[in-house]
Amino acid sequence: MSVSDELNKIFREVFDDVSITVNDSTTADGIEGWDSLSHINLIVVIEKRFGIKFSAKELLTFKNVGDLKVAIEQKIMR
């Protein structure tokens, strides 16, 4: 499964909505219920599923799903 597909699956699980389809330009404004607390859920699940860790500073740099995807890909390639 590609990073994009896995990310989409995680978004559906975190926001309990099977209709969600994210792309690189998706932001918090495009997903109902994406607040600061559900964002933490999202990061926790991503870290677990991909076996990676984000620093607090990295978390502040993600402006959309594309940024998140790039960061995941860089970490899993290391």
Add this chain to the structure above:
Amino acid sequence: MELINNSQFNIGYICSKLQCLSGRADKTAFKFITNKFAEFEFSFNDLEINTNKFANLLKKIGIVKGDIIFTLLTKSPEQFFSFIGSLKLQAIIGTLFSNFGEDALYDRLSDSRAKVLITKKSLLKKILKIHHNLPELKFIIVTDIEEDISENILSYGKLMSQVSEKFEVEVTHPDTPSVIHYTSGSTGKPKGVLHAHRSILTQQMTSREILKLNQDEKYWCTADQGWVTGTSYGIIGPWSLGVTQIHFEGAFNAASYLKLLEKEKVTIWYTAPTLLRMLMLSDEDFYARYDLSSLKHIFSVGEPLNPKVIDWSRSVLNKEIYDTWFQTETGAIMIANRPEMPVKPGSMGKAALPEIKPAILSKGNNCLEPPNNVGNLCIEKGWSSMFLTYLNNAGTYDGKFINGYYYTGDEAKMDADGYFWFIGRSDDVINTAGHLISPFEIESAMLEVPEVLEAAAVAVPDEILFEAIVVFAKVKEDVGDVEELKLKIRLFLSNRLSTVATPKDVVIIESIPKNKSGKIMRRVLKAGYLGTTAGDTSTIEDF
């Protein structure tokens, strides 16, 4: 009260019609700013027309005085039109936090026997999961569909286009029920706190005397309308004074918020300590990019404001922050700091108005004289925004009043200068980011996770949220990947209850400590988690 004539206490009337009659028909009531920064302005005349139409809409579908209506909306003009319009008809209006999950929604809609729900398409799916168990819910009105979905799921726009712009508000007695908000107690399900139209007296006076709102101010209350601050001070208080508000749809983001304060020339800002603590995370040079010279006062509410935030604001923003205190049950600010008196960092301030008489009482209901005796924070019965009852729960309501005092559940002390200081809760209720949540609600939801046998929830101190939730679970054997189970519990709570109920940590333990009567010993769990001492553990039955 200056704005009430002919004994008309109707909140809807005062917030719209009376403002138009007072020469403010063309004045901006609110500027709605979307999450993409599109702007829409609504005058008090627009507010009057749209709320009249909403009252007529309700009448058209058979709603009468005393029926209960709920909104489940993010910030939107329809939220305000529904709220004020329902009150004009003397229906009871409740607002639901849009991130509530289906369990939280079901508890509130079923207990209240709500007849109508106003929502939007993206939130409708949560309601459809529980609709079959809500026989009293006659109509769901959806704000962003063109056509009706069924005979019960109707288009807001279509209905609004079919009704008159004129609505005569009947003279409303001050004790007529008005607004309902559900709040968590230490036991049982959330309880419906029912207010009356007379609440506007205290809401207006505190808006003027504490928040310093007058008709020249540009005011921004960041609270979501799903909570009491969002209705008392994001709708009623400011509009009863004809004040222009801004309402921003977008989520918190330091740059967006600072940009709005600057661009909109906000003069009075009412926000939450959690949000201020999140603002503090940015570097100091970040703030230098914004001109906040229009901003006169910052007020906060929700959970205690720690001195560190006040010091930060003084040095970085060059502004004072005035902390205020109230509860869903009190309906309006009871204790507050304010510009005309020195701020003692960490203090709740003093009684907000002469009619509000807080006191520190002992367990035996005796008045504890200041200075610095710690006891129950109580308010003498009889302030104008005092709640009417807990819906369907009069016994609990009666139990909150002893010898003419309302017991808040908070412990506090008063110093020699009359300032109150918050000490803690006298029960297990968790205050996370200004939202009260009962451990019971969290534990009940956790037990719905098939792998969980026993559950407990406690509050632990948190630098941003004031208190964070930590949950403990005794689980079945052979549950497989324990870390996956922890994720499952976390997401289950977030989606079934609310994002507010999201735990900071999930701990799997052998057994949940209980006393001999079976009560969960949360202080023991908390002490174990924090590495502190638990005090007397002699009554533990099983640990």
